[in-house]
Amino acid sequence: MQLSKLRGFRDLLGLDARLLGVIEARARQVARRHNVSEIRVPALERLNLYARSTGETSDIVEKQLYVVQRSSESLGGDDPVLRPEGTPGVVRAYIEAGLDRIDPEQRYFYCGPMFRYERPQKGRYREFYQFGVEFFGRADAAADAELIVMIDELRRELKLELNFEINSLGDARCRPALRGALLEWGRAHLPQLCQDCHQRLERNPLRLLDCKIDVKLTESAPKTVDYLCDECRAHFQTVCELLADAGVRYNINPRLVRGLDYYSRTAFEVVSAGVGAQSAIAAGGRYDGLVETLGGAAVAGTGFAIGVDRLALALDAARFEVRPDAALISLGDAALRAAMRLAGEMRIAGLCVESLSPERGLKAQLRRADKLKARFALIIGDDEIARDVVQLRDLKRSVQQEVSRAEVVNRIVADTATALGSPTEGP
Ligand code: ATP
Numbered sequence: 112m113q114l115s116k117l118r119g120f121r122d123l124l125g126l127d128a129r130l131l132g133v134i135e136a137r138a139r140q141v142a143r144r145h146n147v148s149e150i151r152v153p154a155l156e157r158l159n160l161y162a163r164s165t166g167e168t169s170d171i172v173e174k175q176l177y178v179v180q181r182s183s184e185s186l187g188g189d190d191p192v193l194r195p196e197g198t199p200g201v202v203r204a205y206i207e208a209g210l211d212r213i214d215p216e217q218r219y220f221y222c223g224p225m226f227r228y229e230r231p232q233k234g235r236y237r238e239f240y241q242f243g244v245e246f247f248g249r250a251d252a253a254a255d256a257e258l259i260v261m262i263d264e265l266r267r268e269l270k271l272e273l274n275f276e277i278n279s280l281g282d283a284r285c286r287p288a289l290r291g292a293l294l295e296w297g298r299a300h301l302p303q304l305c306q307d308c309h310q311r312l313e314r315n316p317l318r319l320l321d322c323k324i325d326v327k328l329t330e331s332a333p334k335t336v337d338y339l340c341d342e343c344r345a346h347f348q349t350v351c352e353l354l355a356d357a358g359v360r361y362n363i364n365p366r367l368v369r370g371l372d373y374y375s376r377t378a379f380e381v382v383s384a385g386v387g388a389q390s391a392i393a394a395g396g397r398y399d400g401l402v403e404t405l406g407g408a409a410v411a412g413t414g415f416a417i418g419v420d421r422l423a424l425a426l427d428a429a430r431f432e433v434r435p436d437a438a439l440i441s442l443g444d445a446a447l448r449a450a451m452r453l454a455g456e457m458r459i460a461g462l463c464v465e466s467l468s469p470e471r472g473l474k475a476q477l478r479r480a481d482k483l484k485a486r487f488a489l490i491i492g493d494d495e496i497a498r499d500v501v502q503l504r505d506l507k508r509s510v511q512q513e514v515s516r517a518e519v520v521n522r523i524v525a526d527t528a529t530a531l532g533s534p535t536e537g538p
């Protein structure tokens with residue numbers, strides 16, 4: 112009997128889990144500052160939801176869905192699937208709550224695991240985490256710009272270099288002309304197109320631009336921005352201006368299209384400046400037709416999703432390692448109680464403290480304190496209690512001194528003050 116985890120799934124222990132937690136906490140703070148509220152939606156949805164929104168011919172729906180089958184029931188559009196992305200579920204919930212009619216302007220963030228059946232590799236897993244934001248009822252370019260600014264704020268807080276690529280895909284009015292031009296171009300270059308592009312050509316010629324195999328060839332393809340109608344062009348220009356005003360450095364990439372069907376106008380991707388194989392960190396764009404497509408009113412929408420795992424890979428993990436400010440060593444029953452009281456006071460002062468097992472002797476407890484990489488060891492025995500003092504051992508400098516019980520908390524707070532403002536002080 113195999114009990115090990117499934118391929119492409121991960122156990123995240125210690126620092127690996129912490130990195131995701133830190134990113135999520137920072138992202139929540141950014142969302143809060145932008146007055147974006149949380150939405151939690153199910154991890155299981157009907158297959159039809161993604162077929163209709165993400166797109167029946169998208170890789171995500173065609174090849175990557177995890178279908179959850181109960182016993183021997185047959186497969187159908189109503190079958191539950193594990194969510195491969197967040198947007199369709201959020202849109203469904205928004206419509207189901209009736210907001211599209213009663214109170215259409217909403218802004219939500221979501222956070223949680225997504226599931227895609229794809230070939231696992233570094234930065235590509237079958238269960239991964241996304242943090243996403245969706246704005247409803249905002250057709251204006253400022254909404255698109257604000258979303259990108261949010262990612263830039265998170266980037267800055269995490270001290271990362273990321274590149275922003277943006278494009279406009281046009282709307283229902285101007286997209287047909289682009290589609291036609293791409294179709295024509297694709298047919299003219301048929302012999303040179305890769306296997307996937309042969310399929311894309313008839314089903315969704317926009318995706319020809321997304322070919323990763325022959326990037327050189329796609330450079331000669333029609334450019335999205337040359338086909339925009341006046342309104343789409345003005346919208347795109349405003350997005351660009353607002354980003355420049357906000358100090359976001361971006362590139363216009365006229366070949367950027369998204370693998371999902373629902374985008375219109377603004378589309379963007381955020382890629383890590385480092386060279387890693389999976390460099391796409393976040394992606395998003397405008398999806399003005401989606402609420403209607405899923406049975407709601409004609410309400411505009413725009414959003415993004417960040418790949419939290421990939422963002423974590425880009426971080427300098429060592430910066431986020433947790434080191435306790437103090438390890439408390441007690442020798443004897445009375446000392447244990449005194450140590451517990453002291454630990455409580457220290458935690459109220461915001462310090463990170465681990466009380467060590469009183470069943471071990473002094474040497475073993477000191478070894479443990481070293482292993483924890485604690486900044487200080489505080490040693491309390493009967494003699495210290497009697498004299499109202501504590502032995503304060505600086506484990507970094509290997510020096511020990513006696514400090515009065517009344518002063519010890521302030522002393523450690525002062526000595527770790529620089530650490531408190533550092534990024535190791537995560538959530
Ligand atoms: P990719 O081109 O790398 O497959 P994608 O276009 O499929 O990415 P989106 O659907 O736009 O990705 O999802 C947004 C983000 O989620 C991506 O930019 C990436 O950071 C992350 N992501 C997508 N798929 C995975 C995965 N299998 N494992 C880890 N992160 C992922």
Ligand code: MG
Pocket residue numbers: none
């Ligand atoms: Mg993908």
